[in-house]
Amino acid sequence: MKKAVISILLAVAFLTACGKSGGSMDHSSHGETSGTTNNAAMDHSGMTIEAGSNQAVNVQAQFKLSSDKTMPKKDTTIMIHIQDKNGKPIDEFDTVHEKQMHFIIVSKDLSFFNHIHPDYKGNGEFTVTTQFPTAGEFKMIADITPTGMGAMNKSQWISVQGESPAQKSIEPDAVLTKVVDGKVVTLSIDHLMADMELNLNFNIKDAQTKQPVTDLQPYLGAVGHVVILTQDAENYLHVHPIDEKVSGPDAKFMTTFPHSGVYKIWGQFQQNDKVFTVPFVVKVP
Ligand SMILES: [Cu+2]
Structure with missing residues (x-):
């Protein structure tokens, strides 16, 4: 019998003093039924500082975009650098469901969802080119399993330039x-x-x-x-x-x-x- 593989990844984000959307902290567990919530903050360089159980504490991600001003409906290259807590690249990743990184982008109101797969360039660096559909706030979530460290996710909010469309409300479905x-x-x-x-x-x-x-x-x-x-x-x-x-x-x-x-x-x-x-x-x- 196949055993279910369940990843439960919890993240809590805080706003930083500089007024930008916060980075996040992630807890991950593999094949377990629940987790604890942890705290995190993002410093002004955009680096995510994290603490928690498991090995996620020892891993940080830097997200860089090809332009300072990310525009809607324009090709944007996202680079994700995965490092240990001392800033040294982590360079080995397990392939999970055929990919070394699963990458999710959602709009703040969750009306937009994109699941893509950045290419691994070596030396802890992943890149992917994509487009954001509108202006507004988006969250990028990198889902990785650094070899020997277990599944975890690292995330970052990003602001896309321009006038954001009205937020859609997130209403529970009456009928599934x-x-x-x-x-x-x-x-x-x-x-x-x-x-x-x-x-x-x-x-x-x-x-x-x-x-x-x-x-x-x-x-x-x-x-x-x-x-x-x-x-x-x-x-x-x-x-x-x-x-x-x-x-x-x-x-x-x-x-x-x-x-x-x-x-x-x-x-x-x-x-x-x-x-x-x-x-x-x-x-x-
Ligand atoms: Cu995927």
């Missing part, structure tokens, strides 16, 4: 069924509550025929991937399937919501060589 790219996706969660291991089941049907979809393709080596963030984007959970090898119509995941509150969940699946992303918002009592 969505239609995306010709698929009807229904999320079921047993006993939704905080600090308890629970199952998330995504059921996928064809929107036209109403028939179960049974030809999901492996996406990054598994039936699907799920990323979960708290409403304020401070707690990040990357969840892997219980059984990676299935091809639908159900994809089951196991996770623990660390505390009560509103969470946004993105399920990502692949069919006909195309990845589709299904968002849900839930309120955990």
Whole structure:
């Protein structure tokens, strides 16, 4: 039997005195059901200073963007330098789900979500070129497993120039069924509550025929991937399937919501060589 691999990564950010959005602190655990929340601050150089359990305390990330003024809808190269606490590059990373780094970008209101994979250049440096869709605040989250140190994530807020669009409110979904790219996706969660291991089941049907979809393709080596963030984007959970090898119509995941509150969940699946992303918002009592 395959054992579920669960990464629970908690982050808490603080505003810094210079008025910029704070860096964050991350706690990570692998295959455990809960974690503790830790504190962190960002100094004025943009370096994230972190403290916590596990090895995350010994790792820091510097995020650099190709321009001082990041513009919407323009190619932007993001460089992420992973270092030990003394500033020495960390240069070995485990490949997890086919990648050495999973990189998530979300807008502050969580209406925008992007999951991309920076290239590893060696010497602790990753780069990726992407675009931000609008002006406003975005959070970048680098999900890594430095060899021998366990899974962890490092994050940074960034401001994209221009007039930000109105923030969309994050309302819990009344019905956990969505239609995306010709698929009807229904999320079921047993006993939704905080600090308890629970199952998330995504059921996928064809929107036209109403028939179960049974030809999901492996996406990054598994039936699907799920990323979960708290409403304020401070707690990040990357969840892997219980059984990676299935091809639908159900994809089951196991996770623990660390505390009560509103969470946004993105399920990502692949069919006909195309990845589709299904968002849900839930309120955990
Ligand atoms: Cu990824």
